[in-house]
Amino acid sequence: MNLNKAKQACRKLPGATEDIKWGATLVFSVGGKMFAAMGAEDGASRISLKVDDDRFLELTDRPGIIPAPYLARAKWVMIEDLKAVSDAEAAQMLKRAHELVFAKLTKKLQREIEGAA
Helix, strand or coil, X not given: CCHHHHHHHHHHCCCEEEEEECCCEEEXXXXXXXXXXXXXXXXXXXXXXXXXXXXXXXXXXXXXXXXXXXXXXXCEEEECCHHHCCXXXXXXXXXXXXXXXXXXXXXXXXXXXXXXX
């Protein structure tokens, strides 16, 4: 997985915003709720994202993917080895992370985001 491609995929998602949190973490959100996070610096080598509950164990069984520190209880994974995921799979996973978080937003906020897209 290429982190620059991952960033571009996140930026294309409807209503996605990005900001720096915790000093050096680039966080992508929708409706104010996080769906992906990665190092903001150029040498970053990990990405964390929300996954489906039923895929959490499957993904964390794969080499290079672990439960995300502090967020595992919310079914987030951390891809420590970027070679563990292809660019295409990463784009699909990021899209799904966005969908999962978007689905938890209020209907009003969903309509506002869809209307602005």
